[in-house]
Amino acid sequence: MNYNFIRASLLLSGLVATLHAQEKPYFQQRVDYTIKVALNDEAHTIAGNWAMRYTNQSPDTLHYIYMHLYPNAYKNRHTALAQQLLEERNLDWWFGNKDMRGYIDSLHFSSNGQKLRLEYDKQHIDIAKIHLATPLAPNQSIDIQTPMFVKIPETVSRLGHVEQSYQMTQWYPKPAVYDRDGWHAMPYLDQGEFFSEFGSFDVEITLPSNYVVGATGELQQNEAELQWLRERAAWTSRQNLNKLALQPDTFPPSSANTKTLRYRADNVHDFAWFADKRFYVINDSVRLANDHWVQVWAMFSNNDANYWKNAHLYLKRAVRFYSDVVGNYPYSHATAVQSALSAGGGMEYPMITVIGDVGGSYDLDVVIMHEVGHNWFYGILASNEREYAWLDEGMNSYVESRYINTYYPHQDNRQAELAYWFLARRGGDQPICTHSADATGTNYYLTAYGKPTLLFRHLEKYLGTARMDSILHQYFDTWKFRHPYPNDLRRTFEAATGEQLGWFFDDWIMTNKRVDFALRRQRIQGDSIYITIANDGELNIPVSISSKSDTGSVLQTQWLKGLAPRRDTVICFPLTSQSQKLASVEIDAFHNSTDINTNNNSPEPLKVRLGGDFRNPEKKRLNFLPILGGNQYDGFMLGVAAYNLPVPLRKVQYTIAPMYSFHSRNVTGFFDIQYNHFPRTNSPIERLTVGINARSFSNNYNKNFDYFTKYVRLNPYIEIELPRPNERSMVRQTVRLENLIFGTETPQFEVISNPTNPPVFNYTGKKMDWRSTHRLIYGFQNKRSLNPFHILATAEYANYTASSARQHYLKLSVEGNFVLQYAANYAVYARVFAGGFVWNTMPNFGAMPLQLASRNITDYQYDQLMWGRSEQEKWASQQINIQDGGFKTPVALSSYDGHSNLFITAINLKADIPVALPFGINWLRIRPYFDMGYFANTEPSVGSDATRLFYNGGLMLDIGNGVAGVYMPLMGNKELMNQVKSLGNMGQRISFSVNSKFFNPTKLARTIEF
C-alpha cells in the first residue's frame, strides 16, 4: 500500500540525511537584505529596488543561488499553488479572472554592474536560479541587486489584498536554504510552509500617509510616525469597540501625501508587513523574567473589534508564557494584526502575526497565542517546516495546549484524540513525518498539529514537567537562530535524559503503528489490587496506569516501560491512598497515548443512553433515539433506534430500528449491521465491509377486502475498496457483491362455491413469496474538484417464478455520471446509461425489464424508499427513481413503451443556469433537463416498431444537490407527449424523486471523508 512506500522512502531519506549529518559539519548561510518599495493602492502593486548580500558560510563553492519568487505562485493555473487550491476545491480561484492574480516581474539581477542570468525552474515559475558570474567561494559574500515589481493578488492564500487592506508576505525575492543536504528550493503552497535563511533586513516602504503599518523589525528614527501611532492608540482607547464591531468597515480615501517607513530587523529569516487605513491600535508592554521589555501592538478593524479590545492582554500573556516555557523572547516587539487570511485562522512571521476572523474572545486568545508562539517554533528555531511540520506546528501546538490548560483549565481539549480516531479507525491516518504536500487535509492537521501535541504531552507526563521545560530550554539555547532537524531535537532529549528515545522519535513519529493497551483482569488480594495489562497494539511505548478515586480524580500513577506487543504484565496498586477510596484504575488516564481503542482501558460498565455522545465516542454505550416514519399504507409510524455512533467508525456498526404502524398495525422498521476491516500492511485492499441490512414496510392496501400486504427486503453484501494510488488521491474503486432477498405478501383468494357469473372471490389470507437477486457492482469514482465523475458497472442475475415456472436472466449495465464545470458554481451534468440482457428466459414478458423511466411501481428491487409503492394514480404514483434510462416522465404502465427485455441506452442532461439565486441560496436550483433514450422492445404486440428513439425535456427543481428533485415535462417525442397529456393537468404531469442514500446514516457515515 502507498503509505508503506512513503514510509520506506522517508526512512531512506532520513538515513541519507543522517549520513550527511555525519559527513559534514553544521553550517548556515547569511542573507542581508536592503529593500525599498512604494505601494500603489489603486493598481494594487509595489515597485522598487531589492538588494542582498549573500554570504557563503558553507564549505562549498557556489555557482548559482536558488531563489524563491513566491508572488509568481499566483500567476496562473499551472503553479503548484493553483493545483493545490484546486485540490482544496477552491474553484473561485481556478475560474477567476486575470485581475485576481499576482506575480513578480521587472527582475534584472546584477552584481557589481554585471548582469546575472536568471533561469526559471522548468516546472515551477516561483523558483529560479541566479547564475553567478564568478563562483562564490566559502566565506565570501556577493552583493546582488534588481529592480522589482509585484502585482498583489486578491487574497486567496497568504500574500494578497482585500480592497485596500494589504497582507505583504513572501513578497520579495528570497534565496532558498542551502545546508548540509544541499539546496531546499520548494514551490509556494497553501498547505505547506517555509524554510529560509537567517540574516538582516533594512526595508523602506513608501505609501499614503494615512496607512497604519505593522511589520517585522523596528521602525527607524521616525518620531512623527510613532507620535501618529500613539495618537491612534489614544483615539482607539476612546472608542466603544463593542459597538464598532457591529458597524460596517469602510476604507477612508487615501491621503495625497505619502510617508516612507524604514524598518530594520536582525536575526530573522523573513519580513512581512501589513497595511490598512482602518486599523485601530492598542499598544502595551510586558516585562520578561530576564527584565527585557517587549512592546506589544494590536491592530484591527471594526470586524471583531469587541474581541480585539483585549488583544494586547493575550499578546502579553503569550510572550511571557513562551518565554518562561521555552526561552526568552529576543526581539523588541510582538505585533498582531487582523487581516484577511485565506490560509487559515492565523499566520506567523517574525515579530508579527496575522489573524483572520475569529468566533470569540477565547478563539482570538488561542490563535494569537499560537501565532506568537511561532516566534519560537519557526522564527527562532527555524526548522524546515515543509518537510517536518511537526517540528514547528507540533511543538508549538504542544506549548499551546499547556497555555490552554493553564488559563482555561475547564476547556475541552480533545479534538486531536477524536480526529485521530476518526482517521485511524478507517485506516486513513498517515505518519507524523509525512511531507506537508503529501498529507490529506485532515492528516495535515493530525500529523502537523494534533498527534504531535498528544505525543509531546505524553512525553511531558513521562519525563515530568520540570524536566521537559529544562530540555526545551536546552533545545532553545542550542538551536536559536539556526535550523534544527529532527535528529537535533532527538539528540537534545536523549542527552538530557540519558535514555534511548527510539520509541518516540522512530516508532511514534516515523510510522503510523497503533497503540492499544488493554486492562485484562483485576484481582484484589490483601490491601492491594493486582492489574493485568496487555499490549494489543504494535508499539512499545511507556504507558501510564492510574488509580482513580470515586470522584474520578487520579490518586496515583505508575509508568510501565518495555511492554512489548502481544505481551502482558501484572502491576499492583494499594487499595487506599490519601484517605480516598480507590474506585477504579485506568490506562492512560491523561488521554495522550493515541490509544486506538480506549474501551478496554478501564473496567467501565456498558451504559444505556438517550442520543449519542459525539464528544466521548469511546465510552461503552448503547444509544437510542425515538424515531418517526410514514408512508401511504403504514401511515404514521413510531419506533426506537438503537445504534452505536457511526463516527469514528468502529469495526462493528449497527442501527436497529423497529417501528410500529398505527395504521396497518404492522411491526415495521429497518436494521443495518456491518463489519469493517481496514488491513494494515501489504494488502491488495483498502477496506473490506461485510454487512446486512434489511427493511420491512407495507407495500399495498386493498380497500375492497380491507387488508395490507408488506414486504421484507434483506441485503447481505461484501464490499471491497481497492487501494488508492496515494493518500491524497480522489480516486475510489469499490467492488460489491450483494444478494437481495425479497419476501412479498401475496393475497390468497378462493372462489365461492356455486360460482355465479361473474364469480365471487373470498379473501382467505396472505402468503409470503420469496425471490432473490444477485448483483456484482464495480464502482470507479474520481472525486476531484474539477469535473468529478462516477461510473458504475453492474451485473444482475435473478431467479424467480413466473407463469408457474422458474425463470432467470442476466442483465449487464453501465452508468456514468459526469460533472462538467464551466464556472466556479455552475456545471453541466451528464448521465449516460447502457444496459442489456445477456440472457433472459422470458424475452417477451420478463417481469423485471429495463425501464426508460423508473417509477414507484417498477422499483422491483425495492432499491428506493417509496411513499406509495403500488399507487397508480394520485401524487404518490408520480414518484420516480433516477435509474436505468433515467427519464423524468413517469410514462403509463399500460403502454408497451419505455421498457425493454433486450436493451436500453440513454443520456440524461441537466445544466445550471448561470444566474445567482437570491439570498445566496444554493441548495435549491432550477435546472433545465433533457433525456434521450434508444431502446428495443420484444413484446409481440409491438410489431415492427420494435426499436424506438424517445426524448423528453423540461425544468427541474433540484433540492439539496441531488437529495430530491421535482420535474416538469415541457417537450418530448409525440408518443411520450401523448402519454404525458393523458396524465392530466400540469400538477399531475410533474414527477418527483427522493434519493434514499441520504436517509441511510450508516452508509453515509462510511462514505464521509475529510
Ligand SMILES: [Zn+2]
Ligand atoms: Zn501554526
